[in-house]
Amino acid sequence: MIDELVGQIERRYAELEAAMSDPEVISDRERYAEVGREYRQLGDAHALAREYRTLGDDLEGARELLATEGDDAELKAVVAEAPARLEELAEQIRLAMVERDPNDDKNVIIEIRAGTGGDEAALFAGDLHKMLTRYAESLGYATEVLSSSPADQGGFKESTFAVKGDGAYSVFKYEGGTHRVQRVPKTESQGRIHTSTATVAVLPEAEEVDVQIDPGDLEIDTYRSTGPGGQSVNTTDSAVRITHKPSGIVVSMQDEKSQRQNKEKAMRVLRARLYEHQLAEQQEQIASDRRAQVGSGERSEKIRTYNFPQDRITDHRVKLTAGGIERVLGGELGEFTEALAAEEKRRLLEAQTADAS
Numbered sequence: 001m002i003d004e005l006v007g008q009i010e011r012r013y014a015e016l017e018a019a020m021s022d023p024e025v026i027s028d029r030e031r032y033a034e035v036g037r038e039y040r041q042l043g044d045a046h047a048l049a050r051e052y053r054t055l056g057d058d059l060e061g062a063r064e065l066l067a068t069e070g071d072d073a074e075l076k077a078v079v080a081e082a083p084a085r086l087e088e089l090a091e092q093i094r095l096a097m098v099e100r101d102p103n104d105d106k107n108v109i110i111e112i113r114a115g116t117g118g119d120e121a122a123l124f125a126g127d128l129h130k131m132l133t134r135y136a137e138s139l140g141y142a143t144e145v146l147s148s149s150p151a152d153q154g155g156f157k158e159s160t161f162a163v164k165g166d167g168a169y170s171v172f173k174y175e176g177g178t179h180r181v182q183r184v185p186k187t188e189s190q191g192r193i194h195t196s197t198a199t200v201a202v203l204p205e206a207e208e209v210d211v212q213i214d215p216g217d218l219e220i221d222t223y224r225s226t227g228p229g230g231q232s233v234n235t236t237d238s239a240v241r242i243t244h245k246p247s248g249i250v251v252s253m254q255d256e257k258s259q260r261q262n263k264e265k266a267m268r269v270l271r272a273r274l275y276e277h278q279l280a281e282q283q284e285q286i287a288s289d290r291r292a293q294v295g296s297g298e299r300s301e302k303i304r305t306y307n308f309p310q311d312r313i314t315d316h317r318v319k320l321t322a323g324g325i326e327r328v329l330g331g332e333l334g335e336f337t338e339a340l341a342a343e344e345k346r347r348l349l350e351a352q353t354a355d356a357s
Contacts, residue, residue, distance in 0.1 A: 002090040005097065006049045013039075013046040037105065045096035052089040055082055098348045103204035103279075104170035109146065109272045110202050112159045115178065117196025119153040120185040124306075125198040126155030127329050128179055132172070132200075133161065134331025141165035146265050147255050160269060162205060169204045174340040175333075176202040177303030184308070193309060197302070205268065206275035213271065219243040220263070225254035242266045249273050304336075318343050 016039040019025045025032050062078040069075075112128050114121035133143045142164045149157040163172060180197050188194065225239040239254035240262040251270045253262040304315045306325055313328050314321045318339045322328065328336075 002052075002093065005093060006052055009042065009045050009049040009093070009097070010053070013042050013049075016042065041100070045093060048089055048093045048096060052086060052093060055086055055089070058082065059086070094349055095342075095345045098345045101170065101173070103173075105167055106169045106204040106206075107162060107164045108168045108172050108202055109160065109162050109205050109269055110172060110175070110200065112156065113199050114151065114155070114157050115197035115199050117181075117194065119151065119155075120181075120183075120194055121196040121198055122151035122153065122155035122157055123185075124155065124179070124181045124196050125157070125159065126151075127181075128198050128200060129156060129159045129161070131329045131331055131333065132163075132175060135333045136163045136165075136168070136172075138331050139165070139171065141168055145255070146269060147253050162268070169202070170341075171337055172202050173204075174337055174344075175200050179304050179306070180302040181306045182308060183306075203272040203276045204279075206271040211271045211275045211278070213244070213267075213274065217245050219245060222259060238262060240266050242270055244270060244274065247274065247277060249277070315339070 016035055019035045020032075020039060025035055058078055059082040062075040062082070066072065066075050066079065110132060112125050112132075114125040117124070136143050144162045144164065146160045146162060148159045148161075151157050178197050178199050180195060182193055182195050184191055185194050185196075219242070221241045221243075222237040223239050223241070224237055238257055238259045239252065240259060241250065241252040242263070243250045249270060251266045251273070253266040253269075256262045256265065303317055304313065306313050306329070308325060311323050311325055312321055313323075313325055313336075315336050320336060320339045322335060324332075
């Protein structure tokens with residue numbers, strides 16, 4: 001079974017390599033980009049397959065030589081150690097070939113909202129905004145604020161921003177859900193620890209070809225944008241509220257001075273929400289099911305807990321605990337992403353194996 005998979009990987013990689021230098025493919029920008037993307041995606045699996053093939057040949061050769069030449073310490077070491085490494089490689093190859101989420105290559109729109117906990121929840125929402133934007137920038141992604149509603153005491157009531165770059169969704173999809181913080185708020189005079197939450201929704205950004213929107217289904221209202229305390233911050237009706245009547249989804253934008261810019265941003269968020277809504281209907285288990293990600297924001301619902309008194313972060317989905325809250329909130333999220341991606345691959349591989357049997 002694994003030998004057949006290794007052969008398939010080698011053949012497909014060779015085909016893609018040839019296509020990358022084919023003038024016909026090079027002249028077709030869309031096809032060339034598609035071939036290049038698959039070639040890069042298959043690279044890790046091909047490297048593992050090549051190691052598996054080489055080690056398998058070495059093992060076979062060592063066994064033959066030992067049968068004829070008898071006692072050779074180096075050959076004996078190969079025969080003793082190679083089988084375990086081959087099993088390891090076989091598992092890694094199977095994991096590498098698990099079917100990818102078709103949205104993994106997309107840009108994402110991230111929505112953060114303060115949950116339970118009043119001012120402290122808004123401050124924590126601000127911490128999560130900083131953590132995710134810094135993480136994005138450390139990976140070379142571009143970020144773009146789409147809308148935000150700052151809280152009076154600091155942080156955000158809500159914040160919506162885009163992360164742009166190849167594979168952004170594959171990284172940030174694991175951040176969707178309720179994040180819980182345990183710490184002493186700045187406003188707490190008795191030194192008591194409070195528990196607060198903020199919710200994060202991660203939506204693959206949809207192109208116009210992904211979601212067809214009938215203009216007749218939209219109700220578009222314009223109004224004057226407001227600042228803290230409801231005061232008007234400009235003298236024109238530049239803020240935009242778009243209601244998608246069939247789904248009831250409402251998106252409002254007021255950060256830009258231009259009504260056209262606010263409408264464009266609102267349409268981007270609307271497309272992403274509609275696309276996610278369609279995916280959730282098609283596949284109830286899909287990671288981008290926004291309602292499952294966000295939940296109600298109650299304290300009991302959580303994907304990750306940030307415990308300040310013990311300087312400990314726990315991801316409850318993979319039972320991973322790490323120290324250094326300030327480091328993680330500063331954008332060093334790699335260990336959590338890697339653990340969650342590995343767990344997702346394991347679950348998908350189990351499901352594929354079960355389906356095959």
